Amino acid sequence: MHTALITDYSKPPAYATVDDLPQPTSSQIQLKVLATGLHNLVRSRARGAHYSSPPLPQIPGTDGVGVAEDGTCYYFSVFKRGGSFAEKVNVERSGAFPMPKNLNAIQTAALVNPAISSWMAITARTKDLPENFSVLILGATSASGRLAASLARTLGAKQVFGAARNASALDSLPLNIKLHVAEDPSKTDFSPLQGVEIDVILDYINGSLPTALLSTHKQQRPLQYVQIGTLSGQEMILPNSVLRSTNLTIRGSGLGAFNQAEMVKEVPALLGALVNVEKQKIVEFSLEEVEEAWDRTVDKDARIVFVP
Numbered sequence: 001m002h003t004a005l006i007t008d009y010s011k012p013p014a015y016a017t018v019d020d021l022p023q024p025t026s027s028q029i030q031l032k033v034l035a036t037g038l039h040n041l042v043r044s045r046a047r048g049a050h051y052s053s054p055p056l057p058q059i060p061g062t063d064g065v066g067v068a069e070d071g072t073c074y075y076f077s078v079f080k081r082g083g084s085f086a087e088k089v090n091v092e093r094s095g096a097f098p099m100p101k102n103l104n105a106i107q108t109a110a111l112v113n114p115a116i117s118s119w120m121a122i123t124a125r126t127k128d129l130p131e132n133f134s135v136l137i138l139g140a141t142s143a144s145g146r147l148a149a150s151l152a153r154t155l156g157a158k159q160v161f162g163a164a165r166n167a168s169a170l171d172s173l174p175l176n177i178k179l180h181v182a183e184d185p186s187k188t189d190f191s192p193l194q195g196v197e198i199d200v201i202l203d204y205i206n207g208s209l210p211t212a213l214l215s216t217h218k219q220q221r222p223l224q225y226v227q228i229g230t231l232s233g234q235e236m237i238l239p240n241s242v243l244r245s246t247n248l249t250i251r252g253s254g255l256g257a258f259n260q261a262e263m264v265k266e267v268p269a270l271l272g273a274l275v276n277v278e279k280q281k282i283v284e285f286s287l288e289e290v291e292e293a294w295d296r297t298v299d300k301d302a303r304i305v306f307v308p
């Protein structure tokens, strides 16, 4: 069968022919892949740069949508062993979720990875949120950030605030407060948040922005910070005075911070919620074009999806 195949962490995958899959075991189901998304996670694992990077040779891809022999469509995750950029996959039944009617395969392949980031952060990595909680999204114009605004409301948020460096993209988003991140993120003007109580911060940016925010923003209520992405840095320095002056809880969100069983429990509800999410911009390529399309520049707010 055909797959994308990485044999060198410094090169894009090639379109390759590999041995056909063995028959699925009794705990598995074989799916013909319909669509797989090129997420930041997939790129990072393909470079050998992620804590979960599989060894070489590696079939890239962590999830997708496929159809079983009986015609049932599933969203599937192969995070643990990798390899969704293929014509067929054998997946554990526990990692295959029937698609709700009205959910499109291409959109689903593109959206679950960015969507699950905020869904798991709120459902598994916060505790005792008040009713009608408020959320601040750092990196609100990223695919994950845009979905986070919508999904946080689905999960009960009343007020959703967002910060991003791209002022015009930020302006177009339905947020209660918008913060323009300065070129030097530590110089960002946080005054629109003065007197505002934030229950959860979902951070896709990291680096100096959360440091500056947490050092500046003071509030009465407990504040839960969830580290999710690293668009602008791999680490955050936190003056220890912040920990003494704010009722702050710091957690991260990703597989490891929550376990597989917690994620499996949430995926059906997330798929249901995606039915009502606005369609996102997608650029579609055939798997055959993977080598050339891998590094292709597409619209900033579009996600690449491969179709075998």
Ligand SMILES: NC(=O)c1ccc[n+]([C@@H]2O[C@H](COP(=O)([O-])OP(=O)(O)OC[C@H]3O[C@@H](n4cnc5c(N)ncnc54)[C@H](OP(=O)(O)O)[C@@H]3O)[C@@H](O)[C@H]2O)c1
Pocket: 039, 040, 041, 113, 114, 116, 117, 139, 141, 142, 143, 144, 145, 164, 165, 166, 169, 181, 204, 205, 228, 229, 230, 231, 232, 253, 254, 255, 300, 301
């Ligand atoms: N832990 C998890 O469960 C999980 C799941 C999914 C994603 N993630 C992580 O979350 C982050 C976002 O992922 P994504 O797929 O949503 O990203 P994405 O859609 O590729 O977002 C990229 C956008 O973020 C903005 N951006 C890029 N660099 C930035 C910077 N230095 N400062 C501020 N904004 C910046 C840019 O928009 P503008 O140019 O318009 O500013 C860019 O278009 C990534 O780090 C990803 O690895 C984590």
